[in-house]
Amino acid sequence: AQKITQTQPGMFVQEKEAVTLDCTYDTSDPSYGLFWYKQPSSGEMIFLIYQGSYDQQNATEGRYSLNFQKARKSANLVISASQLGDSAMYFCARTDYGGSQGNLIFGKGTKLSVKP
Amino acid sequence: DVKVTQSSRYLVKRTGEKVFLECVQDMDHENMFWYRQDPGLGLRLIYFSYDVKMKEKGDIPEGYSVSREKKERFSLILESASTNQTSMYLCASSGGQPSYNEQFFGPGTRLTVL
Numbered sequence: 001a002q003k004i005t006q007t008q009p010g011m012f013v014q015e016k017e018a019v020t021l022d023c024t025y026d027t028s029d030p031s032y033g034l035f036w037y038k039q040p041s042s043g044e045m046i047f048l049i050y051q052g053s054y055d056q057q058n059a060t061e062g063r064y065s066l067n068f069q070k071a072r073k074s075a076n077l078v079i080s081a082s083q084l085g086d087s088a089m090y091f092c093a094r095t096d097y098g099g100s101q102g103n104l105i106f107g108k109g110t111k112l113s114v115k116p
Numbered sequence: 117d118v119k120v121t122q123s124s125r126y127l128v129k130r131t132g133e134k135v136f137l138e139c140v141q142d143m144d145h146e147n148m149f150w151y152r153q154d155p156g157l158g159l160r161l162i163y164f165s166y167d168v169k170m171k172e173k174g175d176i177p178e179g180y181s182v183s184r185e186k187k188e189r190f191s192l193i194l195e196s197a198s199t200n201q202t203s204m205y206l207c208a209s210s211g212g213q214p215s216y217n218e219q220f221f222g223p224g225t226r227l228t229v230l
Contacts, residue, residue, distance in 0.1 A: 009156075033217050035217075035218070035219075037221075042223075043204065043223060043224040043226075044221060044222075044223050044224065045206065045208070045219075045221035046221075047218055047219070047220070050215055050218060091158060091159065093159075095217045103147075103149060103161055103164050103174065104149075104159075104161075104217075104219055105161075106151075106158045106159040106160075107158055108156060108157060108158035109158050
């Protein structure tokens with residue numbers, strides 16, 4: 001099955017430092033989208049950032065940026081200047097536009113802990 | 117402000133009971149989804165719907181059914197709950213602008229089957 005791989009089950013980062021969360025994906029569809037979601041301990045899923053496969057530039061949203069390397073099928077999330085409130089689970093997900101109606105395939109997640 | 121609501125945050129049921137999980141979105145989205153989330157397994161798609169009365173199986177549909185009689189409401193049904201269906205259930209919807217495929221999630225229902 002075509003899948004999303006997040007190789008880091010857990011990570012620590014010092015407050016105010018930058019951190020990179022890894023994500024690689026597998027798809028045969030030339031047109032797809034990549035998403036990152038944050039899930040705090042309260043349980044809600046919060047959309048962070050989106051990258052389309054044909055986008056020329058890497059996506060950025062405030063302190064979040066996506067390091068998109070298409071040839072390597074890699075879409076790492078970079079969080080700059082980490083804050084204590086960034087402690088959460090982070091999920092990478094992919095949708096194939098040539099396929100069904102936009103359902104996302106999720107990775108297993110990375111638990112990020114920010115140390116004061 | 118976009119909103120997806122789920123009928124319960126916590127639910128405890130007994131083995132064999134019929135369980136209904138309700139999801140409502142107020143964004144006029146076409147697509148709605150049900151996932152279950154288990155530690156170490158991430159989110160797995162159970163069923164999704166791209167229109168009223170339409171449904172498609174996801175990766176793990178066994179033991180579940182769904183109903184979408186109105187555009188804003190998508191129900192997940194456990195016909196005869198079993199202990200291995202103890203999990204967090206998340207509903208999502210998509211189909212708006214500017215990003216058609218961005219999914220908005222509800223707060224989740226933590227179901228325990230005894």
